[in-house]
Amino acid sequence: xxxxRHVLAHAAERPSRLAVCGPAGELTYARFAGKIDGAARHLxxxxxxxxxxxxxxxxxxxxxxxxxLAADLAGATPLVGDPAWDGExxxxxTGEDLAARIDTPxxxxxxxxxxxxxxxxxxxxxxxxxxxxxxxxxxxxxxxxxxxVWGEARPxxxxxxxxxxxxxxxxRAIVRTRASWTxxxxxxxxxxxxxxxxxxxVPGPLVSSLYSFAALHTLATGATALLPGRWPGRSLxxxxxxxxxxxxxxxxxxxxxxxPGSVRVAVVGGAALDAGTRADAAAAGVRVVSYYGATxxxxxxxxxxxGGLRPFPGVEIEVRTGSHxxxxxxxxxxxxxxxxxxxxxxxxxxxxxxxxxxxxxLAEPYREGQVLRLRGRGDGAIQTGGATVVPEDVEExxxxxxxxxxxxxxxxxHPSLGSVVTAVVEAEPALQPPRALLEATARGGLDAAxxxxxxxxxxxxxxxxxGKPARALVADRLAGGDPxxxxxx
Numbered sequence: 449x450x451x452x453r454h455v456l457a458h459a460a461e462r463p464s465r466l467a468v469c470g471p472a473g474e475l476t477y478a479r480f481a482g483k484i485d486g487a488a489r490h491l492x493x494x495x496x497x498x499x500x501x502x503x504x505x506x507x508x509x510x511x512x513x514x515x516x517l518a519a520d521l522a523g524a525t526p527l528v529g530d531p532a533w534d535g536e537x538x539x540x541x542t543g544e545d546l547a548a549r550i551d552t553p554x555x556x557x558x559x560x561x562x563x564x565x566x567x568x569x570x571x572x573x574x575x576x577x578x579x580x581x582x583x584x585x586x587x588x589x590x591x592x593x594x595x596x597v598w599g600e601a602r603p604x605x606x607x608x609x610x611x612x613x614x615x616x617x618x619x620r621a622i623v624r625t626r627a628s629w630t631x632x633x634x635x636x637x638x639x640x641x642x643x644x645x646x647x648x649x650v651p652g653p654l655v656s657s658l659y660s661f662a663a664l665h666t667l668a669t670g671a672t673a674l675l676p677g678r679w680p681g682r683s684l685x686x687x688x689x690x691x692x693x694x695x696x697x698x699x700x701x702x703x704x705x706x707x708p709g710s711v712r713v714a715v716v717g718g719a720a721l722d723a724g725t726r727a728d729a730a731a732a733g734v735r736v737v738s739y740y741g742a743t744x745x746x747x748x749x750x751x752x753x754x755g756g757l758r759p760f761p762g763v764e765i766e767v768r769t770g771s772h773x774x775x776x777x778x779x780x781x782x783x784x785x786x787x788x789x790x791x792x793x794x795x796x797x798x799x800x801x802x803x804x805x806x807x808x809x810l811a812e813p814y815r816e817g818q819v820l821r822l823r824g825r826g827d828g829a830i831q832t833g834g835a836t837v838v839p840e841d842v843e844e845x846x847x848x849x850x851x852x853x854x855x856x857x858x859x860x861x862h863p864s865l866g867s868v869v870t871a872v873v874e875a876e877p878a879l880q881p882p883r884a885l886l887e888a889t890a891r892g893g894l895d896a897a898x899x900x901x902x903x904x905x906x907x908x909x910x911x912x913x914x915g916k917p918a919r920a921l922v923a924d925r926l927a928g929g930d931p932x933x934x935x936x937x
Contacts, residue, residue, distance in 0.1 A: 450520030450607050451630065451668040452488070456481045458670040462644070466672045469690075470510035477670075480514075486556035487518035491548070498523035500547035501609070501790075503538055507531045509654050509675035511553040513663060518554060520607055527609040527621055527790070528655055541621065545791060603627035609790060610657045612743045621790035622657075622743050629661065632747055632784050633668055635761040639752045640713050640737045642693055644670035649691035649711075651679050651700070656913035657743045658717045662695035679915070685709065697915040698738075699854060701725060705732045713737060718916060722844075726754045740822060742807045744797045746784035749820045756819030760784075766804065767814035773836050775823050778809045810838060828919055830859035831866045835897035839919070842900065845893040846871060851881035854909055858923040860902065871900035872922050872933060874909045883936045903936035 458465065459481035467480040475483065496502055502519045504526050506512040512528065519526040524547065529538065531551065538549055601607075607626035642648065648666040650673055652659040666673040671693075679700065680687050688694065688709030695715045696704060704714055705728050714729065716738040729736045739750040740757055747760035759765050762782050769776035781803045789795050796807040810829065812821040824840035831837075839857035846855050853874040859867030875881060883903050890899040904926065909917045925933055 450517050450526060450626075451664050452484055452517040452521040453601055454668040454670075455484060455517060458644075458667075462670065465644075465670065467667065468510050468513065468673050468675055470508060470675045471677055472508060472510065475510065483514050483556040484517045484521060487514050487554035488521035490555050491518055491522045491524065494548060496522055496524050496548050499606075500524040501527055501542065501545050503527050503529055503542065503546055503549040505529045505531045505533060505538075505549065505551045506553065507677065508553070509650075509663070509677040512654050513667075513675075514556065515550045515554050516660075516664075517667075519550075520601075523605075525606045525609055525623070528660060529611060530655055542791065601626065603631070606787065610660060610743065611655070612657075612795065620793045620795045622795075623787045623790055624746075625787060628784050628786060629664075629746060630668065632760070632762070633665055636665060636715075636747075637669065638761075639750055640693070640715055641735075642666075642669055642671065642713070642715075646671040646692045647674060647690055648672065649674040649676075649687050649694040651676055651684070651687065651694065651696065652915060653678055653913050656915075658697065658914045659695065662715070698725075700915060701736070702728070705729055705734060708732045708734050715739070717741065718914070721751075723754075740820070742809070744786045744795070744807050745780055745782075745805065746786070748778070748780050748782075757822070758819060764804075765814060765816075765820060767811045767820075768806075769813060772810055772829065774812070775810045775836075775838070776813060777806050778811050778814075778820070778822070779804045779806045781805070828858075830857075830869055832859065832862070832869055832897060833865045837869055837898050842869065842871070842890075842894060842898050846873075846886060846889060846900075849881050849886055849889050851875050851879040852886075854917060856909055856917045856919055856922045857900065858919060858926065860923075860926060868902060869898065869900045870902040870904070870926065872904045872906055872909065872926065873936065874907070874917075875905055876907065880905055880936075886936075904933050905936045906933045 455477065459477040463476060463478035465477050466474055467477040468475050502524045504512055504515045506515060516526040516528065538546060603626055605626045606623055608624045609621050612620045612622055648671050650659050650662045654660045654663060663673050663675060674687055674691055684703060685707050688707060688711050691711050693713045694704055694711050698716055698718045698721060701714060701716055704711065711734055713735045716736060721738050726736055737752045739747055741747045748763055749757035750760045751757045764781040766779045767776040768779055785805055797805060799805050809825055810823040812823060814820055824838040828839055829836050830839065842857045843855050846852060855874065856872045858870050860870045862868040886903060910921045912918045
């Protein structure tokens with residue numbers, strides 16, 4: 449996936465165009481390209497070259513992208529991980545496969561002598577007028593730091609590795625070819641209308657494949673990437689005033705729609721959006737393009753107009769029924785699939801020998817030309833008293849109760865039922881909904897088997913790097929008697 453050569457090409461064509469805006473400042477394409485080139489020469493000097501696996505664990509998003517793209521330019525495979533992991537943790541995950549671990553910013557001797565480091569962001573300048581004094585195309589990538597590191601970039605290069613955001617215990621690293629993601633870029637451009645004049649807000653940590661994809665797609669397009677490195681919180685309004693596009697997960701979209709600023713398109717990855725949210729977006733003047741996929745599968749389906757999820761360009765979809773009652777597993781076949789897990793790690797990815805793969809997501813029966821109606825992950829389904837309950841169905845109903853910030857539904861062991869449906873509500877103490885209201889809502893909108901029998905409340909649900917509630921971690925904390933999770937009475 450990394451797009452180092454795209455960045456260098458943009459630097460030659462539009463050197464003064466702002467490329468990245470991070471917590472420490474901004475870089476134009478000319479200076480960003482020089483920074484990447486110098487860092488790549490440094491890696492080659494350390495013996496990192498084609499076929500090497502390089503761990504990248506940097507908190508600053510601009511420095512992280514620099515290292516990722518430098519590894520790409522040097523011919524290596526960057527693996528983006530958590531900056532909090534120590535060397536022992538990396539060794540557990542990667543074994544002897546790791547050639548280098550980058551946990552401090554790489555030297556970038558290729559910057560022109562007057563460029564310095566990241567320059568301070570001007571307080572009143574927009575992306576189009578920042579950096580007018582940058583060096584021209586001939587300076588992008590120039591260096592006295594050593595011989596050129598340029599080589600052929602092939603579609604089948606193993607050019608990217610990242611961790612599944614849904615993993616628990618030992619994380620699983622997923623490896624991709626260059627073409628498995630970059631080949632999808634033109635299709636995403638067509639669906640969203642993103643182009644080189646856009647300013648794209650990527651408001652999350654780049655260890656998440658959703659946000660790293662968004663950042664690298666932005667750079668491949670030649671647009672400007674706003675990279676706060678995490679959810680911007682109080683500075684969200686200012687960021688949205690600069691941006692024309694934003695990538696978010698579903699539970700963050702309402703925050704964007706409350707004060708959309710200059711945003712015209714919101715690209716939403718994850719769960720399907722309800723009609724009410726899309727109506728709010730229309731009222732705010734924001735076009736929403738949502739999509740469904742997985743780290744292992746990349747894009748599977750997209751909804752560009754509110755008409756429902758349909759196959760992403762190049763994707764074939766089957767829903768295979770049989771072992772999940774009226775539901776079936778979603779299988780996909782496309783050019784966008786990952787190569788598999790690093791070091792032979794086990795995971796939900798399964799193949800059938802004919803190019804079809806699945807990660808166990810469930811959907812209603814589907815035929816070509818229809819809308820894909822997802823119903824959650826098969827391994828999260830709750831078997832209770834002979835019935836199969838899909839947690840997402842329960843959560844969708846209960847999330848509408850006033851005071852519910854979010855909710856996770858899991859199954860807890862039961863001696864006769866197998867599992868009992870259990871709800872963990874995220875709510876502020878002062879706004880905590882009464883259990884009677886939750887139960888009344890469940891009776892009105894859910895079948896008897898779907899209704900939670902146990903209720904808990906927590907101030908804040910644990911979340912994975914994409915911002916989605918970490919269902920498995922909630923279940924583990926419940927089973928372990930976490931005192932922060934209180935019974936709702």
